[in-house]
Amino acid sequence: xxxxxxxxxxxxxxxxxxxxxxxxxxxxxxxxxxxxxxxxxxxxxxxxxxxxxxxxxxxxxxxxxxxxxxxxxxxxxxxxxxxxxxxxxxxxxxxxxxxxxxxxxxxxxxxxx
Amino acid sequence: xxxxxxxxxxxxxxxxxxxxxxxxxxxxxxxxxxxxxxxxxxxxxxxxxxxxxxxxxxxxxxxxxxxxxxxxxxxxxxxxxxxxxxxxxxxxxxxxxxxxxxxxxxxxxxxxxxx
Numbered sequence: 124x125x126x127x128x129x130x131x132x133x134x135x136x137x138x139x140x141x142x143x144x145x146x147x148x149x150x151x152x153x154x155x156x157x158x159x160x161x162x163x164x165x166x167x168x169x170x171x172x173x174x175x176x177x178x179x180x181x182x183x184x185x186x187x188x189x190x191x192x193x194x195x196x197x198x199x200x201x202x203x204x205x206x207x208x209x210x211x212x213x214x215x216x217x218x219x220x221x222x223x224x225x226x227x228x229x230x231x232x233x234x235x236x
Numbered sequence: 237x238x239x240x241x242x243x244x245x246x247x248x249x250x251x252x253x254x255x256x257x258x259x260x261x262x263x264x265x266x267x268x269x270x271x272x273x274x275x276x277x278x279x280x281x282x283x284x285x286x287x288x289x290x291x292x293x294x295x296x297x298x299x300x301x302x303x304x305x306x307x308x309x310x311x312x313x314x315x316x317x318x319x320x321x322x323x324x325x326x327x328x329x330x331x332x333x334x335x336x337x338x339x340x341x342x343x344x345x346x347x348x349x350x351x
Contacts, residue, residue, distance in 0.1 A: 127279075156338065165240075165326050165341030166280070179338055213279055215339075225339065227272075227279040 125150060127216050127228035135234045136204050144199040144231045148216030155197040156225065157189060158213040166213055172197050173219075201233075209235045238263040238329050242342035250350045255314040257345045259301075259327030262308065269310040270328040270339070271301055280326065286310065297321070322349045 128147045136142050148155050154173045158166035168181035172191035186202045195216075201208055211232050215225035243258040261267055268287050272280040284295025291303040297320075301312045310327060324346045328339045 158339075163343075165328075165343045166339070168338040168340070171338065181338065215280075224282060224285060227281070229279045232277075 127214055127226050129212075129214050129228040129231050131231060132229065133232045133234075135236060138204055138206060138235055140204050141200065141202045142204060142233060144201075144212050144214075144233070145196065146199070146214030146216075146228060147196045148214075149226045152216035152218050152226070153195050154217045154219060155191060155195065156215045156217070157197070157199045158215065159183070160211040160213055160230070162210070169199070204235045206235050209233060238267070238331055238340045240327050240329050240340055240342035242325075242327055242345050244345050245343065246346050246348065248348040248350060249317045251319055252316050255299075255312070255317045255321065255347065257312040257325050257327075257347065259310045259312065259342060260308055261310060261327070261329045263329055263331050265331045268330045269301075269303060270330075271295065271299070271310075271312050272326045272328060272341075274324045274326065274344075276323075283312070283325075317347075317349045319349050319351065322347055 127149050130145045156171040157169040160166040169183050170180045171178050175191045188200045191197045211230040213230045214228045217225045239262045241260045270285045271283040274280050283299050284293045286293045286303045294300045299314045324344045326344045327342045330337050330339050
């Protein structure tokens with residue numbers, strides 16, 4: 124049973140560019156949440172998708188947007204990249220939005236130069 | 237609103253010694269509490285969780301944690317540290333009800349195990 128898979132594993136982008144990160148949830152899960160983990164910090168909640176809709180959002184600007192597809196996979200898009208967007212982006216999946224357990228992927232390391 | 241405070245960004249213990257990682261939380265409604273472990277360049281792995289019921293929770297790899305409502309704490313312990321326990325540990329809280337189940341994490345505690 125495949126767990127949560129994220130692609131790509133590493134990415135280098137230039138300031139001002141746009142980036143798309145992808146996540147496939149654990150088999151049987153229908154809810155995907157995205158987190159940003161800056162170096163030396165704990166993960167911070169970006170947003171959660173359930174039934175192809177954004178259900179909750181953390182304190183992140185509109186430059187951060189997402190999508191969930193009918194097969195429950197998800198994308199995170201970041202526009203107008205800033206140096207401060209450099210971080211590990213983690214995807215977590217769960218069964219139902221009112222979950223009590225989230226499974227995390229390995230993350231995508233984004234470096235903005 | 238909810239928050240997590242982890243006391244000590246770095247903890248060093250000798251192999252075989254007791255591991256104690258501290259976590260205090262703040263939540264306006266009854267919390268769900270979690271401990272996750274992160275190895276270098278990897279994602280988060282769930283160690284254990286408290287939702288309801290027994291306040292002493294046992295997890296994987298010999299770890300356990302006790303939910304103490306009066307102290308708003310959820311400290312993580314392991315009787316005897318192993319070299320493979322060296323990693324970063326994150327305490328997290330989410331709140332029941334109110335339609336919000338986002339995880340709020342602490343800043344993490346890096347555990348070093350000295351041979």
